[in-house]
Amino acid sequence: MAEHEHEHEEITPQSEDFSRWYVDVVRRSDMADYTSIKGCMVIKPYCYALWENVQHLLDRRIKKTGHKNAYFPLFIPESLLKQEAKHVEGFAPEVAWVTHGGQNELEERLAVRPTSEAIICSLYSKWVKSYRDLPLLINQWANVVRWEKVTRLFLRTTEFLWQEGHTVHRTDIEAQEETLKMLEVYKSFAEEDLAIPVIAGEKTARERFAGALQTFAVEALMADGRALQAGTSHNLGQNFSKGFNIKFLDEDQIEKYAWQTSWGVSTRLIGAIIMVHGRETGLFFPPRVAPIQVIAVPILFDKTRSMVLEKLATIVSDLEETIRIESDTRDTYTPGWKFNEWEMKGVPVRLELGPRDIQAEQAVLVRLDTREKIIVPFSQLKSEIPRILTEIQHSLLERARQFVSEHTHRITDYKEFQEVIEQERGFLIAPWCGNPDCEERIKEETRATIRVIPFEDIGHGDCLICGQKKASNVYFARAY
Amino acid sequence: MAEHEHEHEEITPQSEDFSRWYVDVVRRSDMADYTSIKGCMVIKPYCYALWENVQHLLDRRIKKTGHKNAYFPLFIPESLLKQEAKHVEGFAPEVAWVTHGGQNELEERLAVRPTSEAIICSLYSKWVKSYRDLPLLINQWANVVRWEKVTRLFLRTTEFLWQEGHTVHRTDIEAQEETLKMLEVYKSFAEEDLAIPVIAGEKTARERFAGALQTFAVEALMADGRALQAGTSHNLGQNFSKGFNIKFLDEDQIEKYAWQTSWGVSTRLIGAIIMVHGRETGLFFPPRVAPIQVIAVPILFDKTRSMVLEKLATIVSDLEETIRIESDTRDTYTPGWKFNEWEMKGVPVRLELGPRDIQAEQAVLVRLDTREKIIVPFSQLKSEIPRILTEIQHSLLERARQFVSEHTHRITDYKEFQEVIEQERGFLIAPWCGNPDCEERIKEETRATIRVIPFEDIGHGDCLICGQKKASNVYFARAY
Numbered sequence: 019m020a021e022h023e024h025e026h027e028e029i030t031p032q033s034e035d036f037s038r039w040y041v042d043v044v045r046r047s048d049m050a051d052y053t054s055i056k057g058c059m060v061i062k063p064y065c066y067a068l069w070e071n072v073q074h075l076l077d078r079r080i081k082k083t084g085h086k087n088a089y090f091p092l093f094i095p096e097s098l099l100k101q102e103a104k105h106v107e108g109f110a111p112e113v114a115w116v117t118h119g120g121q122n123e124l125e126e127r128l129a130v131r132p133t134s135e136a137i138i139c140s141l142y143s144k145w146v147k148s149y150r151d152l153p154l155l156i157n158q159w160a161n162v163v164r165w166e167k168v169t170r171l172f173l174r175t176t177e178f179l180w181q182e183g184h185t186v187h188r189t190d191i192e193a194q195e196e197t198l199k200m201l202e203v204y205k206s207f208a209e210e211d212l213a214i215p216v217i218a219g220e221k222t223a224r225e226r227f228a229g230a231l232q233t234f235a236v237e238a239l240m241a242d243g244r245a246l247q248a249g250t251s252h253n254l255g256q257n258f259s260k261g262f263n264i265k266f267l268d269e270d271q272i273e274k275y276a277w278q279t280s281w282g283v284s285t286r287l288i289g290a291i292i293m294v295h296g297r298e299t300g301l302f303f304p305p306r307v308a309p310i311q312v313i314a315v316p317i318l319f320d321k322t323r324s325m326v327l328e329k330l331a332t333i334v335s336d337l338e339e340t341i342r343i344e345s346d347t348r349d350t351y352t353p354g355w356k357f358n359e360w361e362m363k364g365v366p367v368r369l370e371l372g373p374r375d376i377q378a379e380q381a382v383l384v385r386l387d388t389r390e391k392i393i394v395p396f397s398q399l400k401s402e403i404p405r406i407l408t409e410i411q412h413s414l415l416e417r418a419r420q421f422v423s424e425h426t427h428r429i430t431d432y433k434e435f436q437e438v439i440e441q442e443r444g445f446l447i448a449p450w451c452g453n454p455d456c457e458e459r460i461k462e463e464t465r466a467t468i469r470v471i472p473f474e475d476i477g478h479g480d481c482l483i484c485g486q487k488k489a490s491n492v493y494f495a496r497a498y
Numbered sequence: 499m500a501e502h503e504h505e506h507e508e509i510t511p512q513s514e515d516f517s518r519w520y521v522d523v524v525r526r527s528d529m530a531d532y533t534s535i536k537g538c539m540v541i542k543p544y545c546y547a548l549w550e551n552v553q554h555l556l557d558r559r560i561k562k563t564g565h566k567n568a569y570f571p572l573f574i575p576e577s578l579l580k581q582e583a584k585h586v587e588g589f590a591p592e593v594a595w596v597t598h599g600g601q602n603e604l605e606e607r608l609a610v611r612p613t614s615e616a617i618i619c620s621l622y623s624k625w626v627k628s629y630r631d632l633p634l635l636i637n638q639w640a641n642v643v644r645w646e647k648v649t650r651l652f653l654r655t656t657e658f659l660w661q662e663g664h665t666v667h668r669t670d671i672e673a674q675e676e677t678l679k680m681l682e683v684y685k686s687f688a689e690e691d692l693a694i695p696v697i698a699g700e701k702t703a704r705e706r707f708a709g710a711l712q713t714f715a716v717e718a719l720m721a722d723g724r725a726l727q728a729g730t731s732h733n734l735g736q737n738f739s740k741g742f743n744i745k746f747l748d749e750d751q752i753e754k755y756a757w758q759t760s761w762g763v764s765t766r767l768i769g770a771i772i773m774v775h776g777r778e779t780g781l782f783f784p785p786r787v788a789p790i791q792v793i794a795v796p797i798l799f800d801k802t803r804s805m806v807l808e809k810l811a812t813i814v815s816d817l818e819e820t821i822r823i824e825s826d827t828r829d830t831y832t833p834g835w836k837f838n839e840w841e842m843k844g845v846p847v848r849l850e851l852g853p854r855d856i857q858a859e860q861a862v863l864v865r866l867d868t869r870e871k872i873i874v875p876f877s878q879l880k881s882e883i884p885r886i887l888t889e890i891q892h893s894l895l896e897r898a899r900q901f902v903s904e905h906t907h908r909i910t911d912y913k914e915f916q917e918v919i920e921q922e923r924g925f926l927i928a929p930w931c932g933n934p935d936c937e938e939r940i941k942e943e944t945r946a947t948i949r950v951i952p953f954e955d956i957g958h959g960d961c962l963i964c965g966q967k968k969a970s971n972v973y974f975a976r977a978y
Binding site for chain 1: 531533534535536538539540541542543546547549550566567568569570571572573574575578590591592593594595596597598599600601607608610617620621630636640641643645656657659830
């Protein structure tokens with residue numbers, strides 16, 4: 019709806035200025051925009067369709083692992099938020115407070131949920147009575163609000179959309195299994211559906227969720243070499259069950275505090291998709307989540323115009339049951355303009371149809387990742403297009419894997435670390451002794467943080483800062 | 499997850515006390531509950547699954563009519579809300595206000611959206627430039643907050659979920675067409691998917707949406723004879739486009755104010771489903787939206803136990819691609835207890851499987867609306883169950899139509915009106931002159947309101963109050 023005003027707006031090339039490229043490409047492609055409310059964005063239809071696909075695919079995985087969706091209130095009374103001490107300490111500075119309802123001042127102010135542990139735990143304490151009620155496996159799709167000082171479209175906005183899982187278990191072992199299972203769900207979702215390779219592992223105490231025992235994350239690498247936390251999974255231990263009195267009568271007739279987890283991903287993922295797959299002057303969407311998988315552009319001449327439009331309509335209506343296809347039949351633009359436009363908007367495949375193609379009973383498909391042209395007989399479109407989309411999906415993941423591997427550096431000493439982080443960014447695998455002071459000093463001096471402590475052993479060395487021997491390697495990066 | 503505590507809780511029969519029945523049935527079936535936040539409910543998994551089905555089916559209809567989904571901010575600055583005078587007048591008393599972000603008081607307080615016309619129009623005024631940008635057809639699924647004094651689960655809650663469509667058009671004719679098209683979408687959705695017959699028509703000025711030119715609604719009749727507004731569609735005229743400066747350059751090069759509509763349905767519909775299809779001591783869900791369409795209950799004996807469970811698992815996994823089927827294999831309950839439990843929870847069909855059924859290669863299906871038993875060979879389950887579900891869906895609509903027809907009374911004078919509204923409730927078709935004073939007096943004296951002025955001519959008579967001749971018949975009812 020806004021092409022007209024943007025017709026001549028240029029996109030800053032990615033290689034020239036990544037941040038400006040990001041803002042340009044998001045706005046120019048009509049994905050999102052800021053509003054007059056500080057840090058609040060509007061997710062426009064083209065982008066919301068992407069989010070719906072993301073939601074749909076992730077929701078399926080969440081349900082397949084036994085979770086059910088529910089909906090909890092937006093508001094959390096201040097007293098509830100305070101019931102877990104570290105939790106409120108972590109979130110209070112970011113809370114938007116409702117103080118008035120209609121004309122009346124409220125007796126107790128209400129937090130607009132920054133996350134829902136407090137309200138959900140207050141209900142779980144009523145729902146959970148017996149070991150038979152466990153495990154309790156619930157997920158919620160919702161909006162949340164965090165009063166951020168510095169905001170960036172999708173990556174850090176005052177309001178954002180997310181899913182948050184909240185589960186209750188009988189034992190610490192079950193809770194830990196759940197925490198890691200959901201981390202694995204996020205990992206396979208990111209890699210298989212979003213074509214974004216991720217590193218999974220544990221966060222350091224410094225980066226832990228407020229109130230959690232352990233926080234795990236999947237970390238992705240953006241095209242500018244900065245890392246982005248793509249999803250987190252927390253083992254809450256008994257911190258919340260003690261704060262909110264979630265107890266159950268176990269089979270042995272002893273009353274016990276329950277064990278809990280929570281885990282979430284958000285509209286940040288949209289930022290990740292843009293920054294992993296974007297091209298020099300445009301977007302590129304993985305077919306599995308692309309709002310439009312195939313854009314059909316007719317080549318129109320006066321004489322054959324109605325014949326081409328008619329045939330195209332037949333083709334599109336035949337394909338749209340199985341493929342997200344749209345046709346751009348606008349008169350006001352040339353085919354060339356449309357090619358550029360939809361390429362910029364990240365559609366993975368273009369279908370061209372002109373009068374000569376109709377004579378030959380074929381259409382021209384163009385893979386927009388490689389620009390390869392593929393001539394396909396009409397009769398084979400229905401089988402060929404899904405095959406091409408799958409190929410693109412795989413090759414995007416391969417390309418991204420290649421990028422991560424080229425931008426992962428094994429570092430043994432601090433001087434090298436400082437040079438690489440400054441000049442090349444990417445993931446830096448380097449030894450850390452486990453001391454928060456060493457972690458802090460690295461952050462202050464290089465702006466690099468420990469992204470994850472990986473599960474598998476990836477070698478060791480002398481701690482970058484204190485030199486302690488046999489310190490385990492961890493993943494560092496500058497991050498969004 | 500909470501059956502245990504409720505095991506012996508009785509449900510007040512519907513015929514004894516409808517309001518208590520409603521609360522009992524909602525809580526006992528684990529659909530929803532109040533929380534510690536005034537008027538805020540939690541939608542539990544069993545009910546949220548119903549809402550997801552409702553959403554899915556309605557979303558498809560909304561998209562099929564050319565609308566796209568988007569997401570707009572939760573917060574609306576007070577100054578924006580004030581830009582359409584009648585709108586703010588109507589909504590200000592119900593607004594929850596955010597006054598603080600983190601530790602800081604905000605310069606301008608923010609409304610938690612009670613509806614999104616203001617924020618959306620402020621963006622549309624930037625997006626709409628030319629007649630080529632029109633029509634703009636956008637829908638949003640979101641949570642909204644209205645600070646209600648008296649609340650009732652689903653029907654009137656402080657926070658609720660809904661969809662709100664907001665469209666912009668070139669002409670008043672197009673806007674009116676859109677308004678009525680969406681009313682028709684709501685009507686067919688209610689009747690075909692929810693099996694709820696509705697009366698469509700226009701609202702009187704008194705019941706009009708704050709800021710609209712005309713409001714239309716679909717009205718349903720609950721089993722207690724009270725009406726419920728099930729969906730509304732507003733022709734906003736140019737009220738908002740003038741308030742928010744939404745102008746476009748028309749083909750004739752003249753700048754014009756745009757014409758707009760908005761329309762919505764909410765989680766109220768869940769209340770309607772419960773109150774239309776509920777039975778004496780339980781729920782009943784129309785198959786198209788039922789969270790569980792078929793509940794499979796094994797008849798277990800020690801010797802044949804594993805054989806029955808195994809066969810049931812095969813049957814369920816074979817059916818679950820096409821049908822929402824679950825099996826209740828819990829050891830802690832008898833088949834009889836399970837039959838009652840799932841009947842109370844509104845599942846439309848039960849599948850029973852015992853050792854003798856396996857020998858005969860058949861399962862027993864029970865239609866829970868009629869209690870009819872149908873013996874179906876294993877090989878025919880896949881075709882037979884969908885057929886039965888469709889039949890139930892149709893017969894629910896027929897049953898509800900019958901109820902409306904039996905509870906619709908043609909009234910000619912006010913004394914009869916007063917008697918019928920007191921003793922029988924239902925829809926009262928009666929003549930009204932169009933004067934708001936007559937409407938107001940009827941409301942004060944009988945608590946009946948004009949639900950809709952129908953589109954078709956349904957006769958006329960002397961106005962109930964002032965006696966004016968040839969006053970058109972309209973629909974009255976006491977309403978939720």
